[in-house]
Amino acid sequence: MDLTPLAAGLAIGLGALGPGIGLGLGVSKAMEALGRNPEAAGALFVPYVLGLALTEAVAIYALVIGLLILFT
């Protein structure tokens, strides 16, 4: 029995878990800050996008590992 697809699925599935939680926390805090202080939207935007990108990068690493397991 070939377990390679299972390994790839687990790699991306478990790897997306943490970044998913992290992205949710990040967005919720940003929305909270925006609700408290709507004028800060401009100042928030760049750190917000950067923070989301850096969090999401972890999921991308998991994706790359999954693809490597699947295709090499």
Added chain:
Amino acid sequence: MPEETGGHSESLIHVAIKAETLFHIGPIAVTNSMVGSLIVFVLLASLAWWASRNHAVVPSRLQSLLEFPVEFLGGIVRGQHETRWRSILPPVLAIFIIVLFSNYVGLLPGVGTIGVHTVENGHDVVVPIIRPASADLNFTLALALIAFVLFVGWGIRANGVKGYLKETFVANPPYMTPLMTPIHIVSELSRIISLSMRLFGNVFAGEILLAVMLALTFAIVPVAFLGLEMIFGAVQALVFALLTLTYITLATAGHGGGHDEGAESHGHDADDVALRAGAH
């Protein structure tokens, strides 16, 4: 039944991590991602040619569309570098526009579906003629290397060769150097990997997502994912440009900071004055 569906989806979804070679020109193998980047080049060159010829004080629709990223990123760069934004903006803007157009090439109709038949490992596969350049690790790695040269170059330009080397290789309390220097070097180099992998992973995963959705569902459903990919393409281009800008900001500000902040900022002022004089 499972075997049948497996074989069916395998023929519909063609996943290749590296760009496939279409034909050879001498020793150079022309891949399908090179065709994609050629489309971006032609599109950008013609847009730039048009924009430099037909600009008016009251912008037309296309002109204001082209001016939008300049104003938007210009505002962000200006907010972080009040004096040298004129020389930092062009490379950041170039990275943004190239990545944006490369991402959007993948959403054009026919990209990834129109291809030539070849036999690969006994399977009959369709190799797409066009592949978005940013779904190829060679392209994203090249961009990340350019970004690396940019922020190291700005670090040297702002702090001098000696200052840059001191900041990179000597920790703030000097006795911490053996511990901190390897971490510093690894973190500087890992920026290349994370920049390139992030863009490649996102665009490549987007392409696979579109292919899978097209194979699994009927014609209307993938439209929603096309819309999603349009947002992601813009966000990833913005992220690449903003991260480059952030690394440049970190390099010009200096990592150590702290006690000799005053002397450093004084040095910056003199540099900025010189830069401004050069710009005008």
